[in-house]
Amino acid sequence: MHSILLVEDASFFEKAVMMTLKNIEETDVCVARSYKEAEGLLSSGKVRPSLALVDLTLPDARDGEIVDLVKSHDIPTIVFTSRYAANIRRSVYGKGIMDYIVKDSPSSLDYLGELIQQLRSNPETGVLVIDDSKPARESIIRALRMHRYQTFEAASAVEGQKILEENPQIKLLLLDYVMPGEDGFAFLKALRRKYGRDDLAILGLSGIDDDENRIRFLKYGAN
Template identity: 35%
Template sequence: MRNILVIEDSPLVLKILEHLFRKETGFQPIFCASMGEAQVMLETSAELFFAAIVDLNLPDAPDGEIVDVVMSYHLPCIVLSGTYNEQRRDQMRLKGVVDYVLKESQHSYEYAFRLLHRLESNSEVKILIAEDSDATRHYIRHVLTPR
């Protein structure tokens, strides 16, 4: 069973996620409703988590600060957002998040769960980079290395 840190403050979204987690046997959610709660959880138990699903806009982190907190613990981070902003999406991708998912329908949340399954199935995959250019090889390694 893989523990998933879910940081979300919307009661509606929490109900949807709880429903989806009940259908999943391989994932155990741990819910936090604020950046403060999540920081305490990560400071005491970060090694227990496989990945995180994170709301981009929290009451105590309205500008996505929670993403930096989660990423500092080297956890794969799936970002949920209620609004689409191309620039914000690009910023999140540059930080190394798994994906930026728009909260627009049930399919969005199901997609987030497919990402969790993909992370799980790829967790033991190794890649050999065969490239004669040191710079290119280092760049490819940087892109492929989980942050």
């Protein structure tokens, strides 16, 4: 059972979110209407949500403290709020949230429902990151794991090819196409002889800003 902690003090938005979530199979929703309520639920150990959906402004925590609370329990978190400002958005993203959704139209509820559905299926999907830079790989892997993907990493095309062959659940490849001693374009062409676009999506990465390389990579079969 997929369990969600909804922290929302406005009854209108609570009902709207509950209506959105009720159509998602095998989803159990626990509601807290204040910081204190959420803190009590999490501290009791009776609630172990796999996802938190939180408003930033609560009666007893008006400055986004709820994000710190749920993240301290290592819960993947989506912010769903009527407050939008670039500095607020940057601040909460810096705390490692999954997404920041503004309550400004019915489409935001549709987006929320689609996002949660996607998060349910992501664990079945493998993503491989091939990059010779370890810090770059680690940064990308952190973001992918936050969205619950299975993650794999390689420092070279040769290593990546072996991982691909051993893990058929990999459906997305993030490939640095400019690596020392390797030709990312030749590797891409070789991959496309074996994997069609429907079998393996390939996105190119590079620290070099070069339009010609981007065009070549797309022509050789990248998505």
